[in-house]
Amino acid sequence: MDNKTVQVVVEFVGEIHDENIRVLKRSIIAKCDIAKNHKSRSVFVSLKNMIYKKNTKEISLLVNALDALSQKLEIKICFIDYSAELFSVLKLAIQKTDMRLYKNFEVARLFFDPKSFKEDLSILVYDENEANSIELCNELSIYAYKITRAKDNKQLLAGINDKVYDIIVTRSTLNKAKKEQKKESSKNTLSLSKALILNLPIFMNKAADTLVAFTGLEAHKVSHSIKQFDTNLKTDNICAVMPFAGDLEGYFTLVFPKNIAIVALEALLGETVKEDDIATLKDGVGEFCNIITGGAKTEFDGKGIKIVFTLPKTFESLQETHSFIGKNNGIWMDMQLSGKPFYMFITK
Numbered sequence: 611m612d613n614k615t616v617q618v619v620v621e622f623v624g625e626i627h628d629e630n631i632r633v634l635k636r637s638i639i640a641k642c643d644i645a646k647n648h649k650s651r652s653v654f655v656s657l658k659n660m661i662y663k664k665n666t667k668e669i670s671l672l673v674n675a676l677d678a679l680s681q682k683l684e685i686k687i688c689f690i691d692y693s694a695e696l697f698s699v700l701k702l703a704i705q706k707t708d709m710r711l712y713k714n715f716e717v718a719r720l721f722f723d724p725k726s727f728k729e730d731l732s733i734l735v736y737d738e739n740e741a742n743s744i745e746l747c748n749e750l751s752i753y754a755y756k757i758t759r760a761k762d763n764k765q766l767l768a769g770i771n772d773k774v775y776d777i778i779v780t781r782s783t784l785n786k787a788k789k790e791q792k793k794e795s796s797k798n799t800l801s802l803s804k805a806l807i808l809n810l811p812i813f814m815n816k817a818a819d820t821l822v823a824f825t826g827l828e829a830h831k832v833s834h835s836i837k838q839f840d841t842n843l844k845t846d847n848i849c850a851v852m853p854f855a856g857d858l859e860g861y862f863t864l865v866f867p868k869n870i871a872i873v874a875l876e877a878l879l880g881e882t883v884k885e886d887d888i889a890t891l892k893d894g895v896g897e898f899c900n901i902i903t904g905g906a907k908t909e910f911d912g913k914g915i916k917i918v919f920t921l922p923k924t925f926e927s928l929q930e931t932h933s934f935i936g937k938n939n940g941i942w943m944d945m946q947l948s949g950k951p952f953y954m955f956i957t958k
Contacts, residue, residue, distance in 0.1 A: 618644050619654045619690070619715060625661045626668035631675050638676075642683050654715060658691035662699075669696075669703050677707040690715055694881045701897060705921060710904050711897070733811070734775040736760035746779060746804075777811055777831065802940065802958050805915075806858045810941060810956065812909050813862060816902040817954055821874055821947050832944040832951075838937055839863070839955050841928040848891050849931040850899035850924045856917040858910075861935045862903060865928070865953040866895050873947070874898060892924035 620637045624630050638653050655676065662669070680687040688710040689700055700711055735757060737743035747757045758775070760766040769775055818829040845867040852862045866874070868885060875883050875894035883890055899922040910917050925931045940957025 618652070619656055621656045621659055622672075623659045625663065626665075626672050631672060635675065635679055638679060638687070639683070642685060652686040652688060654688050654690045654712070656691040656715075657689055657693075657696065662693070662696055664695075666699055666703070669699050673700070673703040673707065673709065677704075677709060680708065686710070688712055698893065701893065710900075712901070732756045732758070732775050734758050734760060734766070734769040734778045736763075736766040736769075736778070746808075777814065777834070779807065802860065802956070803858065806860060806956070806958075807941075809858065809910070809913075809915070812906050813902070813954065813956060814943060814945075816905040816909075817864070817945060819905070820898055820902050829945065829947045832946050834941055834943045836939055837942050838939055839928075839932045839935060839957070840942060840953070841932050843867075843928060843953075845869075846926075847928060848888075848895045848924065848926055849928065850892075850895045850922045851931060851934055852899045852903050852919050852922045854903070854917055854919045857915045858917050860940075860956055860958040862899070862919075863931065863935060863955040863957075864895060864899050864902070865931075865955065866898075867950070867952060870947055870950055870952045871895050888926055892926065896922040896924045 618641045620634065620641065622630065622634050634655065638655075641653065676687045686708065689704075690712050691714055692700055692711065697711070704711065733756065735743055735747050736759070737746065740761075743759055747759050758769065760769055766778075770778060814831050818831070821829040843865070848866045848868060848871045850864045850866075854860060854862060868891065871891050871894060872883050872885065875891065883894070903919045907917060907919060923934060925934070935955075935957055938957050940955055943954040943956075945952050945954060
């Protein structure tokens with residue numbers, strides 16, 4: 611394994627008690643310099659050889675000790691190789707910490723070294739205002755994306771029909787947010803900032819990469835449009851909403867039809883999930899939201915963009931989700947996992 615993908619993994623062995631926690635902390639401290647020299651500044655604690663006796667207080671003791679150590683050493687500590695039983699316990703225990711859960715090291719590596727898993731995005735840009743179009747192309751090129759500028763509507767339609775672009779950006783003038791534009795609401799008005807528009811591909815890639823990692827199935831974006839949150843889907847759905855603030859502000863929403871949620875969650879937990887187990891499905895989709903935004907935050911940090919995600923809210927009703935995020939227009943993205951649809955929505 612080359613230096614680019616090296617990560618520090620420390621195993622917790624045996625039962626959870628003070629002495630074993632002290633041993634674990636000493637092991638982490640001993641490898642701290644290696645972690646800090648790596649761009650992710652992270653240590654992964656493997657729990658495959660940990661003995662768990664169904665005592666949640668022991669888990670809290672372990673999490674609190676590692677969270678304090680993480681802050682002291684200024685590194686990120688993440689758990690990997692946990693059992694299905696431990697997943698729900700750990701998820702509750704780390705809620706008020708900066709710690710993360712990853713099913714295994716390969717999944718963790720996906721989010722701490724994302725560039726090794728994807729090629730540069732290909733983006734088509736069009737705006738009737740040539741100056742705005744050129745400005746947007748220049749800004750996107752900073753992020754090493756492959757940019758094509760359509761000079762007229764004919765070239766735009768040709769690009770859409772060719773389906774060779776990962777994402778298509780149009781109407782960039784709407785992101786200027788002039789006062790007179792705010793007074794009139796139309797189906798094409800978009801309240802998202804230009805900075806958020808430019809970074810939408812990060813959210814898109816993290817969603818696709820997460821599902822590919824957990825299920826082994828092909829995931830990709832099909833199309834996107836500017837509109838309100840769609841409450842007219844004809845399937846039973848599980849939704850997770852993650853508010854975010856800082857240099858970028860808004861709501862990131864995942865919409866999983868139940869069948870996709872079950873496939874993804876069974877891959878995550880390694881066990882059968884029943885269709886009527888709504889609590890598990892909501893927890894699972896919420897965890898996918900956590901993982902996606904955690905990976906996105908890592909990439910944003912690398913670009914000097916400071917963004918804070920709060921805990922996800924989960925819903926089994928499209929109407930409840932719509933009420934929570936509001937009626938602003940946003941970017942609705944149609945995604946697919948092995949030919950089956952799921953959706954993302956980002957609004958302010």
